[in-house]
Amino acid sequence: MVVRWWNWARGKKPLVDAFLAIPLVLLVASGYAADGWDMSRPAYLSLSAALLLPLLLRRTYPRAVFAVISLVAFGQAMAGQPPISADIALLPALYTMAATCALRWSIAAAVVAEAGAFIATFAFITGWEDQRIGLFTLTVVVAGVWLLGLYMRTRREYLRSVELRAERLERERDTEVQIAMAGERARIARELHDVVAHNVSVIVVQADGASFAIETDTERARKALETISATGRQALAEMRRMLGVLRESDDAGSYAPQPGxxxxxxxxxxxxxxxxxxxxxxxxxxxxxxxxxxxxxxxxxxxxxxxxxxxxxxxxxxxxxxxxxxxxxxxxxxxxxxxxxxxxxxxxxxxxxxxxxxxxxxxxxxxxxxxxxxxxxxxxxxxxxxxxx
Incomplete structure (x- = not known):
């Protein structure tokens, strides 16, 4: 059941991302209901939507989503608007960059997020002691989210390598079994060739003997024909079985008598x-x-x-x-x-x-x-x- 849901969810990324963004929406709603905001309610809702809506595509277009949210947050700071609850959207975007993109992109995203923390700290916090505490806190949060993303990326690559290795080993095992079966059947075909060749040789010898004795020794010719009949049936049975183990080449093994x-x-x-x-x-x-x-x-x-x-x-x-x-x-x-x-x-x-x-x-x-x-x-x-x- 869990595997089936996971396979379904992997193909519905925007829908799953929307579900995961519900806690942020609730956080923004609580901020909307609270008093004391320095901006109007329409501006608050518009800015929140600009920060949250790109998260619906964060796993589909991680770099574009991070760039949009970063630009919106930068424009908010340049306009002198204080931080709001929706600014936390930058952290999921940073996590997705670190978890899905190449290392150089994740480092660039971490630098941009840290620059945003620096700007927010010195633009909206007064007092050197408070600024130092705020910058340290935001830096720890940014670094923690970035390291978590890197860990998940490394783990996914490891699991993917394990799956690929298991698939390769399974293919190699199947190939070895098929090679062994083909070799065994080729050997059986060679041995049956010896048996059938022996029977045919007996038929030829008995037929030659019967052709010489048919006019002078009828009884001997009759026994030779009986031998030919029995040997032919035996050879025919061996040939029917050999049809299922046809070989591609006759270059391996000599046609010496086989043990019994x-x-x-x-x-x-x-x-x-x-x-x-x-x-x-x-x-x-x-x-x-x-x-x-x-x-x-x-x-x-x-x-x-x-x-x-x-x-x-x-x-x-x-x-x-x-x-x-x-x-x-x-x-x-x-x-x-x-x-x-x-x-x-x-x-x-x-x-x-x-x-x-x-x-x-x-x-x-x-x-x-x-x-x-x-x-x-x-x-x-x-x-x-x-x-x-």
């Missing part, structure tokens, strides 16, 4: 040699899976263990379990490291990459600290197209 489930044992040994005690278990009957799914499983296990090495702590231990079900394989990687207490520098995108890899095959990844300490990553990858999430 069989290479998990080598990965486990490599992690153990790095100093992390690791247990590896396989439950259920291993299923036949495409190279793409095997690569996804390998990368999820690899990234999870890498996170354990980075954030688990020196005494952490880990466990990797592959559970083969009828329709899906579940990957569970747990450790007893720092868990929620681990420091996060905000630059890692491993969990994002794991979720994108699993989503390619209709699976999902859940990751987070364990209730008893440590961290856990659970991924589920469907092994058949008909059970995709």
């Amino acid at each position: 489930v069989e290479q998990l044992a080598e990965l486990v040994e490599q992690i153990r040699e790095s100093g992390l005690p690791l247990e590896f278990a396989v439950e259920g009957v291993p299923l036949e899976m495409s190279e793409g799914r095997q690569l996804t499983i390998f990368r999820i296990v690899q990234e999870s263990l890498t996170n354990t090495l980075k954030h688990g702590g020196p005494r952490a231990t880990a466990r990797v379990c592959l559970h083969y079900g009828d329709d899906a394989i579940e990957i569970r990687v747990t450790d007893d490291g720092r868990g929620a207490a681990a420091r996060d520098d905000g630059r890692g995108h491993g969990l994002l990459g794991m979720r994108e890899r699993a989503a390619v095959y209709g699976g999902g990844v859940e990751a987070g600290p364990r209730p008893g300490g440590g961290f856990e990553v659970v991924a589920r990858i469907p092994v058949r197209e008909e059970v995709r999430a």
Whole structure:
């Protein structure tokens, strides 16, 4: 509610300035009702209006408003008219100059206001002692209003710089996330290229074999055609997924065979040699899976263990379990490291990459600290197209 009112008020400056000038109007009205003024009532009202009305535009045209009020007050002093309540309008105009204008303009405004205090003191106050007290009082008031304006100007600039910095950091963070996502998708596209290229190579070899055996060994040719059919369906499924992760260039990475489930044992040994005690278990009957799914499983296990090495702590231990079900394989990687207490520098995108890899095959990844300490990553990858999430 307050923010909405503030946003509305920022666009209605004259209306807000008129509202803020109400106390001055009441002060002028009280002076009008009092007796003992040395000028006529019409002159008093005219001079008050000339001093107060410019305040309606003090934030829209601060320099012009200050100049008009200063000239009216100077003309009042030159005409020998004593100060009135409306002369206090010079202080809001001075504050606005100091709070919104450049430093040289605010200094000039302070000098003009101090000159006005000097003129008013020696023109309408008699007695050296009273003049000294009056000049000191007016100087303190002018300096206080000017310093308050400078403080508000400095504070607004600081808040504006903080907002700009926050916006810049937010843009940089979004850019880093987009770059990381683009890099991860490009890597997935390269790996899927390897898988599809392998399948196409198998199709070519089987087709050549079938063309030679079709007249001499019909059974062998039939099996080759069945292999071609199965491999083609698999390659077509991989190609459909790759349409969503198109890359712009092919200049990064070589097209070497990618690791799969069989290479998990080598990965486990490599992690153990790095100093992390690791247990590896396989439950259920291993299923036949495409190279793409095997690569996804390998990368999820690899990234999870890498996170354990980075954030688990020196005494952490880990466990990797592959559970083969009828329709899906579940990957569970747990450790007893720092868990929620681990420091996060905000630059890692491993969990994002794991979720994108699993989503390619209709699976999902859940990751987070364990209730008893440590961290856990659970991924589920469907092994058949008909059970995709």
